[in-house]
Amino acid sequence: xxxxxxxRRALLAGTAAAVSAASAKILPAQESGTxxxxxxxxxxxxxxxxxxxxxxxxxxxxxxTRQASNTPLQDLEGIITPADLHFERHHAGIPEIDPExxxxxxxxxxxxxxxxxxxDLKRFPAEAVTRFLECSGNGFRTYRNPEANKEETPxxxxxxxxxxxxxxxxxKTLFKEVGVLPEAxxxxxxxxxxxxxxxxxxVEKGWDDAMIAYGQNGEAIRPEQGYPARLFLPGFEGxxxxxxxxxxxxxxxxxxxxxxxxxxxxxxxxxxxxxxxFVMDVKSIITYPAYPVTxxxxxxxxxKGIAWSGxxxxxxxxxxxxxxxxxxxxxxQEPVISKCHTRFRFAWDFNGAQATLMSRATDxxxxxxxxHVELKKLRGPxxxxxxxxxxxxxxxxxxSIVFGENA
Amino acid sequence: xxxxxxxTIVAALATAQAETEDxxxxxxxxxxxxxxEIKALDIDVMADGTGLPDxxxxxxxxxxxxxxxxxxxxxxxxxEGPNDVLVGRExxxxxxxxxxxxxxxxxxxxxxxxxxxxxYTYRAMPFDEPGSLTPDQVxxxxxxxxxxxxxxxxxxxxxxxxxxxxxxxxxxxxxxDNRVGGPELR
Numbered sequence: 001x002x003x004x005x006x007x008r009r010a011l012l013a014g015t016a017a018a019v020s021a022a023s024a025k026i027l028p029a030q031e032s033g034t035x036x037x038x039x040x041x042x043x044x045x046x047x048x049x050x051x052x053x054x055x056x057x058x059x060x061x062x063x064x065t066r067q068a069s070n071t072p073l074q075d076l077e078g079i080i081t082p083a084d085l086h087f088e089r090h091h092a093g094i095p096e097i098d099p100e101x102x103x104x105x106x107x108x109x110x111x112x113x114x115x116x117x118x119x120d121l122k123r124f125p126a127e128a129v130t131r132f133l134e135c136s137g138n139g140f141r142t143y144r145n146p147e148a149n150k151e152e153t154p155x156x157x158x159x160x161x162x163x164x165x166x167x168x169x170x171x172k173t174l175f176k177e178v179g180v181l182p183e184a185x186x187x188x189x190x191x192x193x194x195x196x197x198x199x200x201x202x203v204e205k206g207w208d209d210a211m212i213a214y215g216q217n218g219e220a221i222r223p224e225q226g227y228p229a230r231l232f233l234p235g236f237e238g239x240x241x242x243x244x245x246x247x248x249x250x251x252x253x254x255x256x257x258x259x260x261x262x263x264x265x266x267x268x269x270x271x272x273x274x275x276x277x278f279v280m281d282v283k284s285i286i287t288y289p290a291y292p293v294t295x296x297x298x299x300x301x302x303x304k305g306i307a308w309s310g311x312x313x314x315x316x317x318x319x320x321x322x323x324x325x326x327x328x329x330x331x332x333q334e335p336v337i338s339k340c341h342t343r344f345r346f347a348w349d350f351n352g353a354q355a356t357l358m359s360r361a362t363d364x365x366x367x368x369x370x371x372h373v374e375l376k377k378l379r380g381p382x383x384x385x386x387x388x389x390x391x392x393x394x395x396x397x398x399x400s401i402v403f404g405e406n407a
Numbered sequence: 408x409x410x411x412x413x414x415t416i417v418a419a420l421a422t423a424q425a426e427t428e429d430x431x432x433x434x435x436x437x438x439x440x441x442x443x444e445i446k447a448l449d450i451d452v453m454a455d456g457t458g459l460p461d462x463x464x465x466x467x468x469x470x471x472x473x474x475x476x477x478x479x480x481x482x483x484x485x486x487e488g489p490n491d492v493l494v495g496r497e498x499x500x501x502x503x504x505x506x507x508x509x510x511x512x513x514x515x516x517x518x519x520x521x522x523x524x525x526x527y528t529y530r531a532m533p534f535d536e537p538g539s540l541t542p543d544q545v546x547x548x549x550x551x552x553x554x555x556x557x558x559x560x561x562x563x564x565x566x567x568x569x570x571x572x573x574x575x576x577x578x579x580x581x582x583x584d585n586r587v588g589g590p591e592l593r
Contacts, residue, residue: 092537107445115444116437123436144508177433188451194537196530198451247448256454256520258527262512265581267504273517277584311588365588378592380505 057085060155067091068135070159073287073306079130079341081162083217088224089135089160091259092194095244099228104212108187108249111179118228121212124169124177129211129234132308132341134280135160136237136264139387142403146372150402154287154305157391157403161283161308163341164225166232167215171206174248180206184250188257189231189242199240199264200254200276201233209234212245235310235339236278237385239264269380280310281388282369284317284344284361295350295399303330303346309363310339316362317344323356323392323405324371330359338364355395356405372405452526456571459525462542463566466559469551472544476533485555486511490534494555502580515556519581521573524549546570 051057057076059069069088071081081087088094099118107113138160141149149157184203191197201210213232214221221227226243233241239259254260254276266274284307289295303321307314313336318327333343344359362368370378375389392405452458474483485494495513504510504517514524529545531537540548550565559565559573586593 092531092534105440105445105448107440107449113440113445114437115440120436124434177436179433190448190451194531196450196538198526198530249449249451251453253453255451255526256523257451258523258531261519261523261581262514262517262527267502268582269505271502271580272582273502273504273580274584274586275581277586279584279586279588281586281588363588366590367588367592368590370592374592382503382508382510383505 057082059085059088060159067093068160070155071162073154073159073161073285074290074293075155076287079163079306079335079337079343080217081164081341083164083219083222083225086133086162086164086216086222086225087135087160089137089238090193090195090224090243091197094223095193096223097192097228097244102228102246104229104245104248106174106178106248106250108251109181109184110250111181112177114174114178116174118214121169121214121229124173126167126215127170127211128165128167128215129209130163130165130335130337131232131234131339132161132163132280133232133238133241134162134283134308134310136239136277136280136385139389139391140384142391143372143375143387143389144381146404147406150404151291152403153292154285154290158285160238161341163308164216165218166211166213168211168213168229168232171210171212171231172208174212175206180250183252185252186250186254188247188249188251188255189240189245190247190249191242191244192246193244197239197242197259198255198257199242199259200257201231201236201240201278202276203250205233205236205278233278235280235312237264237280237310240278264385266385267380267383277386278310280308281386282309282311282314282361282363282367283307283388284314284359284369285391286319286357286359286393289350289357289395289401290393291401291403293401295395295401297399298350298352301348301350303348303357303359305344305359306341307332307344307359307361308339308341309361309365309367311367312364313338314342314344314361315364317342318360318362319344319346319348320358320360321348321355323394324358324390327360350395350399352397354397354407356392357395358390358392360390450526450530452522452529454520454522454571456522456567459522459567459570460542461567462546463564464543464546464548464550465564466547466550466554466561468544469547469549469554472548473551476536476540477548480534485552493552496557496576502577513556514552515558515576517577517580519575519577519579521549521553521558521570521575524552525570 057072067090071087102118104116186200211232214229230243286305288304307317317330319330330344330346372389394407396407480490492511496515546565553559
């Protein structure tokens with residue numbers, strides 16, 4: 001065909017193709033039972049809204065005895081995790097607590113022990129912060145054995161992290177209220193679940209940015225997240241953010257609870273185990289494109305994901321599409337908030353060649369995520385918790401994607 | 408009239424002041440708990456034994472209780488589950504939990520303090536009936552589990568004085584976190 005000249009035949013054929021493409025697009029909608037929404041009145045207003053019935057994000061459900069569920073990171077946009085999709089980890093199930101009978105006791109090395117009802121807590125000047133919360137075991141399976149877990153989604157690989165707006169009373173306000181004594185160096189945080197979960201926290205964290213939170217994303221904290229009130233420690237490992245908090249006891253030393261000795265300690269090569277390893281190190285994960293997505297055609301893709309650090313702001317995320325040979329800077333999406341999930345985006349062309357996609361975040365302290373090999377060398381293959389190595393997804397030539405550095 | 412208004416405003420301001428900032432910098436919200444209220448909640452036991460109640464237990468009584476209340480989940484020998492492995496001293500040499508995978512962390516090879524066993528059992532076990540054990544029962548269960556882990560002899564009586572004296576095999580294996588951020592990985 002000569003340039004610039006389109007034959008009538010081609011034009012007609014083109015129109016026919018366009019029409020059939022258009023009707024092909026409408027068909028599935030009709031099949032799914034939707035009517036032309038411009039020709040019928042829509043549904044009524046409701047007391048409580050629901051997601052579109054076409055959207056079905058779900059936490060990972062493992063089994064009735066598994067006391068954890070993961071956030072569907074691949075289904076989310078922006079930085080806030082809807083509260084009903086916030087990851088869960090509990091040691092004795094989710095307690096049901098009547099807010100009317102709830103109280104928080106603060107005692108021990110204080111001038112004035114006090115008992116606060118929920119209404120008392122809400123009377124204090126409030127604070128709201130947007131922060132991530134992550135289980136220190138996040139990424140366990142892929143650290144131990146990445147090759148055995150290739151068909152895993154971002155949710156399965158890394159879904160024990162979520163971000164919320166948390167609203168509550170700064171713990172320092174309560175510390176002043178009870179008159180924490182100068183010899184107090186630690187405090188015990190105790191839950192009112194069936195594990196009566198306990199952790200010891202350095203008192204400086206209480207004077208810094210700890211809070212007793214009762215709100216999450218504009219409403220009361222969800223039962224799974226500690227209703228009616230929880231300890232929230234920005235940047236600290238999930239288990240130290242004691243939910244359903246009933247008691248805080250100030251002391252001059254840590255309490256050596258089961259959750260800071262038998263569990264949540266990190267063995268190191270050299271015959272020692274790291275204890276009170278609270279801060280979550282800098283980390284990131286690509287959430288698109290990732291398993292189980294298949295890239296059915298070549299061309300432009302926006303690589304998307306989240307990065308976070310318990311030590312402050314994310315200052316930079318680099319992306320590699322060649323398995324770590326070369327790196328290029330991703331765009332950080334505003335807002336970039338300290339100790340909070342931060343979105344990154346990176347323009348990429350899938351040209352049909354196998355590609356290994358990696359993200360590598362750097363935080364404001366200058367810490368950069370190590371490679372899997374570096375971290376294993378430093379901490380040992382059997383260590384537990386705090387797995388912040390670089391994650392990879394391999395896009396095969398046929399566009400299918402698997403977790404890890406190998407197709 | 409105007410004077411009355413002013414007086415009201417001044418009084419209101421003074422109250423606002425008192426509510427936000429009295430001499431101690433406190434608000435006066437909440438109430439002072441009674442001794443009994445504190446005692447009812449204050450169940451924790453520290454590594455030096457602070458918080459341990461009166462009472463005592465023996466290995467023999469603990470064995471009986473263990474088969475009744477615990478073996479269904481932790482195994483008759485404490486090693487076969489289905490839930491957490493409670494008994495085991497292997498590996499006796501070193502502390503190779505970082506360099507080896509697949510080792511069970513037990514009371515005998517990993518726990519640094521015997522007091523933690525009292526604290527945790529009292530607050531959280533048995534899993535199907537938490538908070539149901541008396542101090543004497545917990546002392547006996549602790550005695551039995553310490554004995555099964557080859558840490559105490561069969562005739563040792565466990566109470567608030569003897570328990571903090573028990574030296575656990577992994578006592579010196581723990582170091583405080585030394586990660587500080589920055590370019591150096593630790």
